[in-house]
Amino acid sequence: MSWHTKRKEFVGVVVSDKMDKTVVVRVDRRVPHPIYKKHIIKSKKYHAHDPNNECRVGDVVVIRETRPLSKTKRWVVVKILQRAKSPEILQETPQETSQKT
Template sequence: MPPMTLSGIVTKAGFMNKTATVTVSRWVEHKLTGKRIVRSKKYLVHDEVNQLRKDDVVTIRNCPPVSALKRFALHQLLKSPETERDVARARKAQETSESLTSTSVPSALQS
């Protein structure tokens, strides 16, 4: 089987050791009406270090069978809302601490 790479969203993680469920969605056109329809499929993905969390956007790649149902492995973590939130909180805390240190000392006493 040639290498196949799919992009999807983690819908379930942390319940099984080294395994996450990734939902891959695609658009198809209805034959009669011509309207676009969303089709999705769930894949069990091997996550060696248990780094995936719910709502992460990932790229997965097919691999030799890891277990009875796992045929894909994590290729790349594209976006993680949880990590982005932690980074934003750290940045905000750093900005507030910098603003407190700069405003706590009056300018006449600094020189």
């Protein structure tokens, strides 16, 4: 009998990467309202360890539960599912639309 359990994994979006080797990941989940039964999106933020400083704001990542790494870090980034759009492309878009009109 194995007493090791599978660790929790969540998919979320990086909302901050300003710390060294740490990112803040927002995980959204849909829950029904207890009385009205309408589905509501609730979110929670987790501090996750990013050993190579690869994550950027807007990246979609998978985080996994791990041993406590600091006072607030108990999660580690497993992989990056989708990269965010580059800031250069986002800055060019408003300029192009104003020139076309």
